[in-house]
Amino acid sequence: MSQLLSSVKPATRRMRVRAVHTLSPRMRRVVFTGVAATDLADLASAAPGAAIKLMFPHDAAGSGRTLGRAYTIRRYHPARGELEIDFVVHDETPATQHGPAARWLEHAAPGDEVEFAGPKRGFRADPAAPWTLLIGDETALPAIFAILETLPEHAQVLTYIAIGDARARLPLEGALASHPRSRNIHWVESDTAHAGAMMVGALSAQSMPTGTPQVFLAGEASLLKQVRTLLEGAWAVPRDAIDAKGYWTAGLSREERKAAEAR
Structure with missing residues (x-):
């Protein structure tokens, strides 16, 4: 987004x-x-x-x-x-x-x-990664679905998306609608203030595949911070295996966010 x-x-x-x-x-x-x-x-x-x-x-x-x-x-x-x-x-x-x-x-x-x-850089799949983890909020849906559609057929993928309510769920399109990986899309409902904590809880409750995943993580800044803490801490995922994109910060416009980052 x-x-x-x-x-x-x-x-x-x-x-x-x-x-x-x-x-x-x-x-x-x-x-x-x-x-x-x-x-x-x-x-x-x-x-x-x-x-x-x-x-x-x-x-x-x-x-x-x-x-x-x-x-x-x-x-x-x-x-x-x-x-x-x-x-x-x-x-x-x-x-x-x-x-x-x-x-x-x-x-x-x-x-x-x-x-x-543009365009600016996108997600480059690592063929050596044993599995892929896609995490984001509803602003990341376009990127996450684009990635899901282009990953190799054999790729093992888990997807977690934080949404405000059920209205934000998008129907899957084309071949993705019937692909087995569509069953591994998890919708995590929460308001923005608690989305990070809810996402960490959902990830922690899931039995994950073995091996270190390649991670795409995108959305609101506080969600990214909390999820990265889990990934780099308890999960020991190397920083260079995480492609993180902060799309927005709750309560700040783009210009306000840019000014805050410049301080």
Whole structure:
């Protein structure tokens, strides 16, 4: 989902909304095509979980200015030249408190255009890892599902996803819906304040496969901190076996989070 990207400004391109679909009460998919024929071509080589930065209009940045927000590539279809991005819908937040991405999403319609840059790095599966552990909150669903769809057929995978309530559960699509690994997706319901503790409890209660896993961990900062403490402590998972991505911090906007990290 949304995350921070490098402050280096790469070249931007434009893409156009082709369709908007509601996947669940908490997730909306926007399908894009490139404005120019080659605008999306390099996304074909992006690893699962890779992100692009979308540039949204924002009055606070000044007339004609934009603020960047990073979103995971859910799926790219080279033959059709279509890019799918899934957005979490923050229906619990009053519209007056929506950020630039949420305001844009609320009114997004076919024909709308948006600038973007990227992609940035994604998840690279380690063929030597005996098994894979995917952990995140609902903002990590696009990355986790993209990874699940691209792991080798024989890969042993366990998936844990923290969600606020059952409305955030997404139906599995395509081949993943009938794949045996879909039975190893565990939904952990909790509010944001307790998501880390609930996730640690769920992981600790599960009998895990033998060997050191390759871990993808993404979502809210406090959830990541608590889960990493478990993984690197009691589980003795090496730091370099954990691909962790902090997408957001509860109670802070991107700009506030960036300022806090700079202190």
